[in-house]
Amino acid sequence: MKTYAQNSEANLGQTLRASFGLLIFTLVGCGAVYSAIATGAGQVLFHNQANGSLIEIDHKVLGSKLVAQPFVGEAYFHPRPSAVAYDPMAMGATNLALTNPELQKQIDAQILAVKKQDHTGNNPIPSDLVTKSGSGIDPHISPESAQIQVARVAQARHLDPKVVEELLQKHIEPVQFGVLGQARVNVLELNNALDQLQSTH
Numbered sequence: 001m002k003t004y005a006q007n008s009e010a011n012l013g014q015t016l017r018a019s020f021g022l023l024i025f026t027l028v029g030c031g032a033v034y035s036a037i038a039t040g041a042g043q044v045l046f047h048n049q050a051n052g053s054l055i056e057i058d059h060k061v062l063g064s065k066l067v068a069q070p071f072v073g074e075a076y077f078h079p080r081p082s083a084v085a086y087d088p089m090a091m092g093a094t095n096l097a098l099t100n101p102e103l104q105k106q107i108d109a110q111i112l113a114v115k116k117q118d119h120t121g122n123n124p125i126p127s128d129l130v131t132k133s134g135s136g137i138d139p140h141i142s143p144e145s146a147q148i149q150v151a152r153v154a155q156a157r158h159l160d161p162k163v164v165e166e167l168l169q170k171h172i173e174p175v176q177f178g179v180l181g182q183a184r185v186n187v188l189e190l191n192n193a194l195d196q197l198q199s200t201h
Contacts, residue, residue, distance in 0.1 A: 055192060063188050068139045071191055074117065074156035077141070077149050079187045080128055081110055084136035093134045107131060118148050140184035143172050157198060167193055 053065045063069050068079040070086045079086075083094040096103035110130040114120060129145040146168050154161040171190045172183055 055188060057192070057196075062192060064139075065186055065189055066139055068137045069188055071187065074152050076191045076194070077146055077153060077185075077187050078117075078129075080138050080141055080145075081106075081130070081132045082136040083132045086137055088137050091135045091137055093136060094132050114148070118152050120148055123148075139186050139188060140173075141187055143168070143183055143185055146185045146187075146190065153194070157194065159198075163197075164194070167197065 055062045055065055067088050068082065068086050070082070071078055084090040084092055094103065094106075096106075107130050111125055114125050114129055125148065126142050126145040128142050129148065147165075150161055150164050150168060153159075154164040157164075168185065168190065171185055171193060173186065174183055175181055
């Protein structure tokens with residue numbers, strides 16, 4: 001007849017074997033099988049998105065349509081200001097409160113910069129062109145913010161403003177599903193289209 005100690009050892013052995021088996025099953029199932037299925041499904045069903053929504057020209061990666069880039073110069077449309085220098089590894093917004101005088105100084109400086117580069121005069125400037133986004137890498141601007149920049153870009157590229165305006169209209173993304181978000185323009189895609197337009201002429 002088994003003693004209490006022997007029964008306890010047997011039960012402990014069974015518990016350890018069951019626990020070890022569950023551990024192996026979890027590691028293999030969740031760590032390998034599930035990951036392989038999810039990765040495979042993503043590559044098959046959403047290949048472009050799964051790889052970062054990259055934009056490539058002649059096998060050269062220009063960037064991701066999901067991440068803003070710091071375009072400079074008069075020949076390009078400019079994105080929203082960034083609190084993290086457009087670094088996706090440091091995503092974040094400004095930590096300045098709405099009541100902080102420094103925030104107003106930054107906005108005022110950005111307004112002056114936009115007025116100087118785009119000659120807007122006393123016309124109102126869209127808020128997204130002078131304020132930083134929550135992520136710091138927002139790739140979109142509003143159609144109104146892009147519209148303000150048309151004349152400058154056209155002049156710098158020696159193009160008819162109507163040509164630039166037409167290209168802009170083609171790159172306005174509508175409200176998603178008719179109800180989500182707002183109409184927007186992807187700055188990288190628009191600037192890439194401009195470069196492609198001039199490279200063919």
